[in-house]
Amino acid sequence: MSRRNFIKTSALGIGGILLAKCAPGNPENTTDNEETTPKTISKPVVISTWNHGLDANKAAWTILEKGGNALDAVEKGVMVTESDPTNRSVGLGGLPDREGHVTLDACIMNHENECGAVAFLQEIENPIAVARKVMEETPHVMLVGQGAQDFALAQGFQKTNLLVPEAEEAWKKWKESEEQKKPGINSENHDTIGMLAIDEHGNISGACTTSGWAYKLHGRVGDSPIIGAGLFVDNEVGGACATGLGEAVIRIAGSHTVVELMRQGKSPNEACKEAVERIIKKHKNIEGLQVGFLAINKYGEVGGHSVYAGFNYALRDNQTEKMIDAQYEMEW
Numbered sequence: 001m002s003r004r005n006f007i008k009t010s011a012l013g014i015g016g017i018l019l020a021k022c023a024p025g026n027p028e029n030t031t032d033n034e035e036t037t038p039k040t041i042s043k044p045v046v047i048s049t050w051n052h053g054l055d056a057n058k059a060a061w062t063i064l065e066k067g068g069n070a071l072d073a074v075e076k077g078v079m080v081t082e083s084d085p086t087n088r089s090v091g092l093g094g095l096p097d098r099e100g101h102v103t104l105d106a107c108i109m110n111h112e113n114e115c116g117a118v119a120f121l122q123e124i125e126n127p128i129a130v131a132r133k134v135m136e137e138t139p140h141v142m143l144v145g146q147g148a149q150d151f152a153l154a155q156g157f158q159k160t161n162l163l164v165p166e167a168e169e170a171w172k173k174w175k176e177s178e179e180q181k182k183p184g185i186n187s188e189n190h191d192t193i194g195m196l197a198i199d200e201h202g203n204i205s206g207a208c209t210t211s212g213w214a215y216k217l218h219g220r221v222g223d224s225p226i227i228g229a230g231l232f233v234d235n236e237v238g239g240a241c242a243t244g245l246g247e248a249v250i251r252i253a254g255s256h257t258v259v260e261l262m263r264q265g266k267s268p269n270e271a272c273k274e275a276v277e278r279i280i281k282k283h284k285n286i287e288g289l290q291v292g293f294l295a296i297n298k299y300g301e302v303g304g305h306s307v308y309a310g311f312n313y314a315l316r317d318n319q320t321e322k323m324i325d326a327q328y329e330m331e332w
């Protein structure tokens with residue numbers, strides 16, 4: 001689904017603009033009296049980027065509602081999107097690079113600052129599960145390319161052809177088009193799922209997985225598998241993840257920046273907004289450069305913000321299951 005269709009779907013289909021939840025623990029709203037009262041923690045909560053986040057959240061929720069941990073929830077949640085052959089931006093069915101190869105990036109991080117990542121991984125349907133194995137079974141944080149695939153196969157993952165006929169068709173059309181001669185930021189071809197969850201124990205984990213920028217140069221890796229860029233979690237503070245043009249996110253260590261801003265007392269919405277403002281400030285040409293940040297803090301408050309209109313995210317907690325249109329700086 002294209003970015004514009006996403007905009008339409010979120011505006012028409014899922015109840016219009018809803019404001020992010022403002023729970024009592026928001027440091028902004030704290031009064032002297034409240035300082036002495038323990039803050040209310042809303043949990044469990046799971047949030048994830050874009051409309052495909054609704055189904056991913058459902059899978060995560062089946063784990064969280066039974067008292068399961070956030071790490072299992074985010075892994076199993078984003079695997080739903082990875083395994084969906086109709087999704088053109090994540091896992092199986094993702095659009096390929098300019099040579100026709102589907103190459104995947106993913107990372108995962110838990111409440112103990114343990115993390116794992118894979119990048120430029122081919123022919124493996126669930127890169128997030130491989131990233132978790134890197135975290136749990138190796139002394140490393142990131143494996144890439146052939147080494148990542150060899151590791152996945154040794155761990156029992158199967159090779160799968162990730163290029164579905166519809167994506168191959170789209171790639172062939174692109175090859176014949178004028179667009180290919182002017183490589184640039186194609187804001188229609190970015191999506192990705194980033195998911196953040198806080199479990200019943202108050203522990204936060206996050207996952208981020210993507211097939212990246214459609215028709216990218218062979219070997220290109222975006223922000224999504226880079227801890228601190230596409231995803232960051234610090235259980236003392238909260239977690240954040242990013243979607244959009246990875247190159248821009250990496251330049252400001254985006255997700256880490258959002259978490260550090262929350263550490264300074266910003267709400268998730270405020271922290272995401274400030275990171276977006278920094279992206280805008282640091283780029284001479286911001287035209288068409290979409291980036292969205294999503295964040296959760298240790299109180300279970302959530303927020304999101306994007307450069308351009310159209311970024312939305314899915315929220316599931318004990319009270320609600322809905323899409324939220326993030327606030328933004330510019331209209332397209």
Ligand code: SD4
Pocket residue numbers: 189190191192210211212213221222223224242243244245246247
């Ligand atoms: C990337 N950030 O590879 C990913 C793509 C994405 O929304 O998130 N698109 O740059």
